[in-house]
Amino acid sequence: MGKFGVTPALNCTMWNAVYVGAINTVPSFKKPIEANEIKMPIGPGGLINSRPMDITIQELTWAFDKQRRILIYGAIEYREVFSSESDIPRFTEFCFDVIVERDPRLIDWTSKVTIPDIIRFDGISEHNSSS
Numbered sequence: 001m002g003k004f005g006v007t008p009a010l011n012c013t014m015w016n017a018v019y020v021g022a023i024n025t026v027p028s029f030k031k032p033i034e035a036n037e038i039k040m041p042i043g044p045g046g047l048i049n050s051r052p053m054d055i056t057i058q059e060l061t062w063a064f065d066k067q068r069r070i071l072i073y074g075a076i077e078y079r080e081v082f083s084s085e086s087d088i089p090r091f092t093e094f095c096f097d098v099i100v101e102r103d104p105r106l107i108d109w110t111s112k113v114t115i116p117d118i119i120r121f122d123g124i125s126e127h128n129s130s131s
Contacts, residue, residue: 009042009078009090016050016074016094020059023069026124029093031075048076060104060118070098072121096121 015037019027036051055070062068073095080090099120107113 008044008081010081011039012042012048012076012078013037013039014048014050014074014076016053016072018053018055019071019073020055020062020068023066025069026095027071027073029073029075029095036074042078050074055098057104057109060100063098064100064103070100071124072096072098095124097124 015031017027017032017034017036021027036053038048038051040048042048053072059068059070063070073093075094076092077089079087099122100118101120102118104118107118
């Protein structure tokens with residue numbers, strides 16, 4: 001995720017989680033207890049990277065076979081440093097559908113495999129917002 005404004009962000013907190021479940025279900029977007037949370041300042045044009053998230057080969061297989069859905073979702077909260085509204089928290093929510101494009105059962109996991117070789121992330125527009 002990136003910061004596209006022209007001022008730095010202060011007290012930036014991001015959390016994210018993985019949802020593995022029914023194809024037609026979307027999580028509540030409430031911060032789960034096991035959420036991956038990081039805090040940092042971020043400058044204009046800066047990027048926020050999350051900590052690694054665990055998705056098992058079995059879960060990738062379920063997604064490939066269309067038996068279950070994998071979503072990566074979360075939120076970012078921050079305050080603008082130089083804004084007259086610096087006391088107003090800003091929020092960005094995000095949600096990405098993890099699309100498994102290659103059968104995980106046929107991949108040699110001992111070789112160098114990269115994420116773009118296997119999956120792509122499709123943003124779900126109704127669950128991506130900012131204020």
